[in-house]
Amino acid sequence: MTTTVRQVLEAKGGKVFCVAPETTAFQALGLMAEHNIGAVLVTDNERLAGIFTERDYARKVVLKGLRSTDVSVRELMTASPQTVRLDQTVDEVMNIMTERRFRHLPVLEGERIVGLISIGDVVKSVIDEQRRTISHLSNYIAGDIAT
Template identity: 60%
Template structure:
């Protein structure tokens, strides 16, 4: 059985956290630290205009010696965000993440943001699938017909 993004969101929840393009980097970092997350969506009203990640901070702020309290998200975010839908499979998501070196993918359904899937979510899902397969094979080998 292949797990879908919808199933992952049902387990983890669909909560997303966002800042505006005019927010400062320090505001975004504070939100990320408070929520223990690695990325925030950048929303202009209801419209997603970008994503700001720990990687953006490390490469575009810290390494360049910019000020976190003076720098604006709109100048440092990743625009043109790659998104996935609830019907994507975890295998497809893993492929997209690997090919593009993404760790966070917003989930959009008919223009509405309905969650975010992280590399951690993908790994957890793959491990759960493998454990289920191992359990089924173990039951089969042991002769447990009820499985």
């Protein structure tokens, strides 16, 4: 069985944290710290405008000597980020993340934001699927030996 993005979101929940483009980096980081997350989506009138991550902060604020209280996420975000669909497989998402070096991907259904999938979500899904396979094979072997 191949796990889909829909199944991953059903297991973890579809809660997504969003900020407006004019939100300061400092405010966005506060939200991220409060919810122990590594990224927030940037939305403009409920439409995906970008994504702001810890990596964006480290590379675009800290290394450039900017002040997080003075710079908006609009200036720092990755605009028009790569997105994935609910029907895509975890293998497809893992390939995108690996090839493009992304740790977070917004999930869209049409134009509507329905979730955010992280590399941690993908790894957990792969491990869970491997555990199910091992359990299934163990039960199969045990059944063969008993007969």
